[in-house]
Amino acid sequence: MRPETRLRIAYVLVFVAPSLWAANYVxxxxxxxxxxxxxxxxxxxxxxxxxxxxIAWPALRANWPAWRREWRDLLVFGALGMWICGAFVYIGAKTTTGMNIGLIYAISPVLIAVASVLWLGDRLSPRQTLGLAIAVAGVLLIILKGSPGALLSLRFTPGDLWIVAAASAWTVYSLMLQARPTVLDPFARLTAIVIAGLVVLTPFTIAEAIVLGPPKLDTKTLVLVVAAGLLPGFGAYQAYSFIQKQLGPARAGVVLYLGPPYATAATWLLLGEQPYWYHWAGTALLLPGIWLVTSGAAARHKKSPNREGSG
Incomplete structure (x- = not known):
C-alpha cells in the first residue's frame, strides 16, 4: 500500500475510531x-x-522465552484492562446511562496527565493546569446535573462509582504500559495482556454463572458478544494503533477529543437517552480541557519517541 493511501486511511480512521469506542457504551x-x-x-x-x-502469534512464539518472564505484569495488566475496565463498565451500566459512562470515561486522559506528574515525574505547565481545571469542571457539571447546590447533598449512583473505578483503572493501566519494559511489540503485548485478562476473568465468570446462571445462547447474546469483541475489543485498538503509526501520537490524540460527543450522540440515537443541557455544556468544557492537558504531553512524547504509549 502506498504511503499516500495509508495517510488517507489514517485520516478517515480518526473519525471512525471514536465510534468504535462509543459502541462499547451502547x-x-x-x-x-x-x-x-x-x-x-x-x-x-x-x-x-x-x-x-x-497476527500476533509469530512475535509471541519468537519471543516466548523472554516475555513469559513478564507474566506478573501481564496479570496486573489483564486485571486492570480486561477485568476492571471490562466487567466494571458492564456492571455500572445497570444503574447509569451510556451517556454518563462515555462522559465520565472522558476524564481518563486528564487523570493520566495528573498521575504522570505524581508517578513518572512529569510537570504540568500552567496551560495544562488550566485544562485540568476546565475538564474537571465539565465532569462535575455532568455529575451534578447542572446544579452546583447538589454538591452539598451529592449522591453518586452505584453505576457512576463503578465507571469512576474503571476510569481510574485505565489510568493506572496506561501509566504502567509506559513504565514497565517489554520485549514485545505493542500488538503482541496487547494480545498477551488479553490472554492474561481472560485468565483473571475466568474465576469471576464461573462464580457469576453459578450464582446467576449461565448466559443464554440466543441471537441477541451472540450479537452483543461478537460486537463487543470486534468493535471496541479488536477494531478500536487496531484503528488507534494504525492512526498512531501513520500520524504520530499528537495527531492520534484527536481520537480522545472526539470521544465525548461521539458517546453522547451514539447513546442518544441508538438508545434514546435524552441529552440535557448539562451534558452538552459538560462536553463543551471537556473538549478544550482534554486538549489543553494532553497537547503538552503529546509534545513531550514527540521529543521522547522511545517512550511506549500503546493501550
Missing part, C-alpha cells in the same frame, strides 16, 4: 438483562483474542 446498556457483566467481558475478549492471535 453495548453495555443493551446487555442489561441479556448477559451478565463478567460473561460479556470474558466472551468479548475471547472473540477479540481469536481475531488477534493469528
Amino acid at each position: 453495548i453495555a446498556r443493551s446487555a442489561v438483562g441479556v448477559i451478565e457483566p463478567h460473561a460479556l467481558a470474558f466472551f468479548r475478549w475471547l472473540v477479540a483474542l481469536l481475531a488477534m492471535l493469528p
Whole structure:
C-alpha cells in the first residue's frame, strides 16, 4: 500500500475510531438483562483474542522465552484492562446511562496527565493546569446535573462509582504500559495482556454463572458478544494503533477529543437517552480541557519517541 493511501486511511480512521469506542457504551446498556457483566467481558475478549492471535502469534512464539518472564505484569495488566475496565463498565451500566459512562470515561486522559506528574515525574505547565481545571469542571457539571447546590447533598449512583473505578483503572493501566519494559511489540503485548485478562476473568465468570446462571445462547447474546469483541475489543485498538503509526501520537490524540460527543450522540440515537443541557455544556468544557492537558504531553512524547504509549 502506498504511503499516500495509508495517510488517507489514517485520516478517515480518526473519525471512525471514536465510534468504535462509543459502541462499547451502547453495548453495555443493551446487555442489561441479556448477559451478565463478567460473561460479556470474558466472551468479548475471547472473540477479540481469536481475531488477534493469528497476527500476533509469530512475535509471541519468537519471543516466548523472554516475555513469559513478564507474566506478573501481564496479570496486573489483564486485571486492570480486561477485568476492571471490562466487567466494571458492564456492571455500572445497570444503574447509569451510556451517556454518563462515555462522559465520565472522558476524564481518563486528564487523570493520566495528573498521575504522570505524581508517578513518572512529569510537570504540568500552567496551560495544562488550566485544562485540568476546565475538564474537571465539565465532569462535575455532568455529575451534578447542572446544579452546583447538589454538591452539598451529592449522591453518586452505584453505576457512576463503578465507571469512576474503571476510569481510574485505565489510568493506572496506561501509566504502567509506559513504565514497565517489554520485549514485545505493542500488538503482541496487547494480545498477551488479553490472554492474561481472560485468565483473571475466568474465576469471576464461573462464580457469576453459578450464582446467576449461565448466559443464554440466543441471537441477541451472540450479537452483543461478537460486537463487543470486534468493535471496541479488536477494531478500536487496531484503528488507534494504525492512526498512531501513520500520524504520530499528537495527531492520534484527536481520537480522545472526539470521544465525548461521539458517546453522547451514539447513546442518544441508538438508545434514546435524552441529552440535557448539562451534558452538552459538560462536553463543551471537556473538549478544550482534554486538549489543553494532553497537547503538552503529546509534545513531550514527540521529543521522547522511545517512550511506549500503546493501550
